[in-house]
Amino acid sequence: MKFIHRFAYYMLGFLIGGVFLLFIFQNKRTEFCYMPNCRVLKSIRAKGIVISKEAQAVFDQKAITLQDVKNSLDNGDVDFSRSNKPNKEGGKVYIIEGNTSKNEPIELEIINYSEKAILKNVKKV
Structure with a gap:
């Protein structure tokens, strides 16, 4: 043949x-999620997010909304050079870069524990 x-x-x-x-x-x-960025974001989304007092203060100013954080967890990028560092209380700190609905860059600081994820801080870059 x-x-x-x-x-x-x-x-x-x-x-x-x-x-x-x-x-x-x-x-x-x-969802085929084999890349490190995708796996970290999927892990955080699956656990749900607990909002800290510092992050709630930023939300109260209404400059950044909770929807912006959710969009960043769907489409954001994990900065591994500053992330995956152990925290004092356990868990690992991840820095996620994303955008607001107005396309302004924001940065999320999330502490990822085995049973929950805490949004420690949100800021505009």
């Missing part, structure tokens, strides 16, 4: 398998 025929059969099987997987995973809301 010629190479072109073998390649055509391979591509046909690959396309049929791709369409099959597309239909299976379309309704399951699966």
Whole structure:
């Protein structure tokens, strides 16, 4: 069998398998999260966030909203050069860079424990 025929059969099987997987995973809301940034953000989102007094003071000024924090946890970037450092009380400190709804850069400081995540501070950069 010629190479072109073998390649055509391979591509046909690959396309049929791709369409099959597309239909299976379309309704399951699966998320392939293997990169470190994605895994940290997913871990924090899954635990829920407890807001500290310092962060609540920033929210009371109405410069940054809770929706901005949620969007940053969905689409933000973890600064690993300043993150993943142990905290005194346990847990690890993560610095997440994101944007507000007005596209202004913000920075979240989150302490990630095994059972909860605490939003320690929020500030505009």
